[in-house]
Amino acid sequence: MKTVFAPTSGMTPVDTSYCPGCSHGIAHRIIMECLEERGALGRAIGVVPIGCAINAHHFMNVDMCESTHGRAPAIAAGIRRVHPDKLVFTYQGDGDLASIGAAEIxxxxxxxxxxxxxFINNAIYGMTGGQMAPTTLIGQRATTAVDGRTVEQAGMPLRVCEMLATIDMAVFVERVMLTNPAQVRRAKAAVHKALDIQEARKGFTFVEFLSACPTNWGYAPVDALKWVEEKMAAYYPVKNFRTVEL
Amino acid sequence: MKKRFKLEFNRDKCKGCEICVSFCPKKLLALDKEVNSKGYHPACITDQDACIGCQSCALMCPDCCISIYELEEGE
Structure with a gap:
């Protein structure tokens, strides 16, 4: 009997605290698979945010550090500077990175x-119960925008990849989505590329995952993935914004 | 000879989100009538011999519940 696919040793056996169908689980798995394939589980350090992924240090089988809200990039910068031989990453949601942590990133x-x-972008604050985030789409309902977000009241959703791609030292910026097996493979390739560039010390690397939040959106998990493909990908184009030759 | 695969589910980890069920190209997966220790109806395979080992279910599973093995002759 030959193993074709087995859960990665980069994930602990602990059951995740995420809701059924949440894309966090897929994002966790592909990041940990990439680290395992590189033999880097022993020299990776993750920094996790405030948000649904606050418990990620229970699930990711690498050294991890918990950060204050939005400040993961500041902590990761310090860790990477004193440990130049380690692979350092932050794992942040849109409520953490795009609002309170916008300055740090x-x-x-x-x-x-x-x-x-x-960067996990699911267009809503997940952990606190579905409030409007900077990334919430126009017309999308949230507990703080019960009739849907309006331009008049809250302006336009923030496109983080486009913003960071204007910064010279952000050398790799790519947006991927976790909505079908082909896109998951593409996302994994982007994670590998970002880690390659980090190891070559070329600059800051950034991967955004368009993700589903079935519970707070009020959709069944499969319908939530369709919503990502139809609505989110229309406003947040899935593509590579910047890369660098190695 | 046709390749044969074995799909294994970690029943107690499964949250019954049905994503694997919707992505199986052969429509071989379903939710079990019984519930697991969490109270969810876990995913299961209805026809083991028809699995083509494409890994679509395992790639989409948010909870690392699925393992796939290729069977050798006589197994």
């Missing part, structure tokens, strides 16, 4: 800090 990119940020 912009300046970490601007300084060209040599770590990788994995």
């Amino acid at each position: 912009v300046h970490a990119a601007h300084r060209g800090e040599k770590f990788t940020t994995f």
